[in-house]
Amino acid sequence: METDLIQNEEEAAPASLSYVLKEGAMMAQTWSVQDRVVHERNVRDILDRVAGLRQDLEQLRAQTDTLWERFSTMALERVLAGELRDFLDGLDVELQDLNLRLIGTDCEIDRVRARVQEQRRVLEDKIAVLEPLAHRTSTQSHIGMMLSRVEGLEALLLNLKDPSPDEGAGQAPPQTNVPGDLLYLRIRLLTTRIALVASNRSKYLSELNTGLSALLSDVERIKTDMATLLTRADCIKDLSRYWLAYLDIAQNIKSEG
Numbered sequence: 001m002e003t004d005l006i007q008n009e010e011e012a013a014p015a016s017l018s019y020v021l022k023e024g025a026m027m028a029q030t031w032s033v034q035d036r037v038v039h040e041r042n043v044r045d046i047l048d049r050v051a052g053l054r055q056d057l058e059q060l061r062a063q064t065d066t067l068w069e070r071f072s073t074m075a076l077e078r079v080l081a082g083e084l085r086d087f088l089d090g091l092d093v094e095l096q097d098l099n100l101r102l103i104g105t106d107c108e109i110d111r112v113r114a115r116v117q118e119q120r121r122v123l124e125d126k127i128a129v130l131e132p133l134a135h136r137t138s139t140q141s142h143i144g145m146m147l148s149r150v151e152g153l154e155a156l157l158l159n160l161k162d163p164s165p166d167e168g169a170g171q172a173p174p175q176t177n178v179p180g181d182l183l184y185l186r187i188r189l190l191t192t193r194i195a196l197v198a199s200n201r202s203k204y205l206s207e208l209n210t211g212l213s214a215l216l217s218d219v220e221r222i223k224t225d226m227a228t229l230l231t232r233a234d235c236i237k238d239l240s241r242y243w244l245a246y247l248d249i250a251q252n253i254k255s256e257g
Contacts, residue, residue: 020190049112056105116216123209134199149181
């Protein structure tokens with residue numbers, strides 16, 4: 001049965017070699033020097049933008065807290081002084097500026113998040129190409145056939161026509177089809193090398209993807225903090241409308257009286 005397998009391998013050897021060479025070229029293109037340079041540049045850009053978002057968030061938090069404190073502590077005071085409408089009008093100008101900054105930063109967070117997700121998708125696509133090659137292993141039958149051919153080549157090179165009686169008992173004569181044996185071994189060695197390189201490269205890209213996943217978590221935390229600021233700004237806006245409605249009602253009652 002092994003002899004039949006060997007014959008089938010020899011018949012398929014040229015096609016197999018071509019296929020293996022194509023696999024090697026495909027793997028080389030999967031993560032080229034240019035790919036690495038582009039990835040590193042994109043990650044640096046993302047990191048710079050995330051750092052900028054953190055800085056913007058702190059400034060927006062300080063502006064929102066200040067606006068909230070002024071509103072919560074001075075609104076009632078201005079009601080008693082009869083200056084509430086002027087106070088709210090001035091507050092509304094600041095609130096509009098704050099809303100524009102909040103919305104702009106929130107949109108930037110979404111863009112950065114999409115950028116990280118796209119970069120992760122690129123890595124995952126490359127890992128998907130590498131993993132089938134990395135997980136391919138030689139079967140016991142292939143190992144047996146490779147050993148048989150190595151023994152045959154060894155016997156030929158050492159000019160050993162027949163094994164000793166003790167060693168040769170019960171064993172099939174070694175295969176000595178030198179061109180076929182060498183081509184077969186070359187294919188198997190190339191396949192093994194491709195599997196090893198693909199495994200290492202897949203592991204490296206997986207580590208890069210893990211780093212992007214952590215970076216995405218940072219962006220999500222910034223998004224959550226931004227949602228808190230947006231909610232607080234909306235709260236100020238709603239309370240301001242409440243006070244304006246209160247002034248309108250009070251003015252109508254005063255006019256009717």
